[in-house]
Amino acid sequence: MKAIWNGVVIAESNDTVVVEGNHYFPDASLKREYVTFSNHKTTCAWKGQASYLSLLVNGEMNTDAAWFYADPKPQADEIRGRVAFWKGVKIEA
Numbered sequence: 001m002k003a004i005w006n007g008v009v010i011a012e013s014n015d016t017v018v019v020e021g022n023h024y025f026p027d028a029s030l031k032r033e034y035v036t037f038s039n040h041k042t043t044c045a046w047k048g049q050a051s052y053l054s055l056l057v058n059g060e061m062n063t064d065a066a067w068f069y070a071d072p073k074p075q076a077d078e079i080r081g082r083v084a085f086w087k088g089v090k091i092e093a
Contacts, residue, residue, distance in 0.1 A: 001023050001091060003085045003090070003091055005062055005085075005089040006062070007057075010030065010031055010034050010055060010085070010089065011085075013026050016082075017079055017082060022086070025083055027081050030066075035053050035055060036054045036056045037054070038054045038064050040063075040064045042067075044076075046076060047069055047073060047075075048071060050067045050068065051067065053067070053068070053083070055089070066084065067085075
């Protein structure tokens, strides 16, 4: 699977976990040169607190376009160490 935004592959892996229709990529598959800090956080009742990352590709910013659960609740442990995408990031096989 590939996560693509602004014509660039942001993450690529054959090992994604699908939860609620979102592909969670291994953290190691994330191309860090396209990722920048975000201090945005949200809370999911069953997964826990999500932290966000922004994408910076070819001079364009996609704020809070990726998220991860640094310390997911036990029932969501399968997404520990993984990152998912939204806000126009295309997921392709």
